Amino acid sequence: MSQYKINEVFESIQGEGSFTGVPSIFIRLQGCPVGCPWCDTKHTWTIDPMLERSRDVVMAEQAESEHWFTHSVEQLLALFAAQGYQAKHVVISGGEPCMYDLVPLTSHLITLGYSVQIETSGTYEILTHVDTWVTVSPKVNMPGGKPVLASAMQRANEIKHPVAMEKHIEELDQVLKLLPATNKPLIYLQPISQQKRATELAIKVCIQRNWRLSLQTHKFIGIE
Template sequence: MSEFAINEIFQSVQGEGSHTGVPSIFVRFQGCPVGCPWCDTQHTWITDKKDTIPILELATKRQEAPTHAIFNSDTLLAEFTRRGYTAKHIVITGGEPCMHDLLPLTTALVATGFSVQIETSGTFPVRVHDDVFVTVSPKINMPGKYPILAEALLRADEIKHAIAMQKHIDELDTLLASVELTQQPVIFLQPISQQARATDLAIKTCIARNWRLSLQTHKFIGIE
C-alpha cells in the first residue's frame, strides 16, 4: 500500500475556485520542487526523514514547520474518524501531490463516500480516480524549471491562475493556445497576496473574457 508524507490535515472551508465555501478536509502533502517565489507554504518544499513525526503528533505540530507524518489510505481515513471530522469533501493539496500516483488513494476516498479535489501545479501527471475534481494552478516559468504538462491541462476541471501583473495573463494565454482542450475548464484568475493592483487587473480581465475571479476567502476571514 502506497505511503505519503503529509504535512498537515485540517478541517475548514474551501476558500478558492469553484468549491469556495464548501466544508472540506484538507490534506497537505510534503514535497514540491517547483519553487514559486510567492508560495505561502514553502515549509512543504523539502521532505527530510529527520522531520518525520508520529501520526498522533501531527494535529499539534507547529503549523509552518516541515515536520510531517507518513500515511497510507487506511491510516488517513482512520485519522479523519479519530479527529471527528464531518466534512464530506477532501482537498488534496501541497506541496505538489501529483509527484505521487494518487489513483489508489483517491479511489479509496471516493469508495468511502467522499468527493475529492486535487490542487496541482500541472507539472506532473495527474494520476487520480476519474471522479476527482482537478484544479490546475499552472506555475509557469518558475525557478524549478518544470514545464506545464499538456496532459495535466487536459485533465483540468478548473484552471486557477495566480497573477500579479499583465505578464502573468499573457503567459496563461500562451499556455492555453499551446493545447487543444477537449473539455473547457472553468478559468479563474486569483490575485497574488490580495494585492490591490493585481485584484483590479483580475476583475477587469474576468469581466472582459467572462472568466471568474477567485479570492482567497479564507485569508480575508482569518481561517486556515
C-alpha cells in the same frame, strides 16, 4: 500499500475556486520542486528524513512546520474518524500532490462517498481517480524549471491562475494553447496576496474574457 508523506491534515472551509464555501478536509502532502516565489506553503517543499515525526506530533503542532508523517490510505481514514471530521469533500494539495500516485487514495475516498479535489501545478502527470475534480494552477517559468504538461492542462476541470501583472495573463494564454478547442475548463484568476493592483487586473481581465474571480476567502475571514 501506498504511503503518503503528509505535512498536515485539517478540516475547514474551501476558500478558493469552484468549491468556495464548501466544508472540506484538507490533506497537505510534503514535497515540491516547483519553487514559486510567492508560495505561502514553502514549509512543504523539502522532504528531509530528519524532519519526519509521528502523526500525533505533527497533528499537535499549532504553527506551520516542515515536519511530516507517513500514512497509508487506511491510516488516513482512521485519522479522519479519530478527529471527528464531518466534511464530505476532501482537498489534496501540497506541496505538489501529483508527485504521488493518487489513484489508491482518491479511489478509496470516492468509494466511501467523499467528493475529492486535487490542486496541482500541472508540472507532473496526474494519476488520480477519474471522478476526481482537478484544479490546475499552472506554474509557468518557475525557478524549478519544470514545464507545464499538456496532459495536466487537458485533465483540468478548472484552471486557477495567480496573477499580479500583465505578464501572468500572457503566461496563462500560452499554456491555454495546450488545450484542444473542445476542452472548456472553468478559468479563475486569483490576485496574488490580495494586492490592490493585482485585484484590479484580475477583475478587468475576468470581465473582458468572461472568466471567474477567485479570492482567498479563508484569508479574509481568518481561517486556515
